[in-house]
Amino acid sequence: MEMKEKTAMPLNEIEKKRAYAKYYTEQMAKPNPEQMAKLLKGPMDAGLAIYPQEAAKLLVPGYMEGETGYCIMENGAGYLAVNNKFPGVTLDMIKWWFAWHPLEQARYRIWNPYCHQSVAVSDQDREKILNPDIPVENKIADVVHFVMEDIGGGMEDVVIHFRPTEELGFSKEALAAQHAYIIGGYGLTENRARPTGKTPAIMMHYYRETEDGIESRTRFWLGYRIIKGQPVCVLPEGAKVPEFVPMGLALHNVEEFSHLASFLPQLYRELGESKPIQ
DSSP: OOGGGSOOOOOOTTGGGSTTGGGOOSSOOOOOHHHHHHHHTOOOOGGGOOOGGGGGGGGSSSOOTTSSEEEEOTTSOEEEEEEEEEETOOHHHHHHHHHHGGGSHHHHHHHOTTTEEEEEOOHHHHHHHHOTTSOGGGGTTTOEEEEEEESSSSEEEEEEEEOOGGGGTOOHHHHHHTTEEEEEEEEEEEESSSOSOOEEEEEEEEEEEETTEEEEEEEEEETEEEETTEEEEOOOTTOOOOTHHHHHHHHHHHHHHHHHHHHHHHHHHHHTTTSOOO
16 A cells, blocks of 8 residues: 555645645655554454454553554454554544544545545534534534545545444543543445445544553454444354455554644644634
8 A cells, every 4th residue: 555656636726725725735744664564564363353342451551462453353354453653642632633624525635635535424413513512522423424535445435423432332431530532433334446335344543641642542343333332243154354454444544643643733723722613
């Protein structure tokens, strides 16, 4: 997944006039070399993967042995874990970003101009996000993002259902005690070049404070959905997610979060700090 093989999707003339347009660049920040090296070594031992029912293990201080890697689990589901660093970023900044960026396509594109094409939310969700009386945390959960992006295998239509903290296996009190916050839910992905049906996945970004900012401990389970508040593997018996799928998504995750970390503090100071989302 070489960046040079992709073409950046530019801003149009109207988007170029946005206050944040200066953050659009074809020279993305260099992906974290340590994380990229771990992923390029090949798949990790599947025994190091955790199942979504075990996600609360992320509350344990320290790090897991499989903190960064990807594999195919015993039940055929794809799994990936990535640890990204965000120096100078706070939990408030990352909450604001996830509420702010889906309101306009160009906001999504500055995150990764090579892979992110578009984002949209419903009129009802837009009204919720723009409501100044709703806390920023509540502008993320129970919101659906409709995105088009390339996560390693060509452009895909992705529908992401962001879910409440408790549904992801965490209590707000436990997260607060660890100076942490979680953003996640489940999604359905369909590749435009290979229309073989929708692929389900559970996504989880566990953010916690560090000495110089925050870090994300990302987990994806490909082949899973959340049904009636519980994670369920919905792969047909004997089916396996192709190994290149979690590998590509893991590399994409490092690229996009390395770039986001490079500009989020300044963007937040200019457009987010002490200002209503608009």
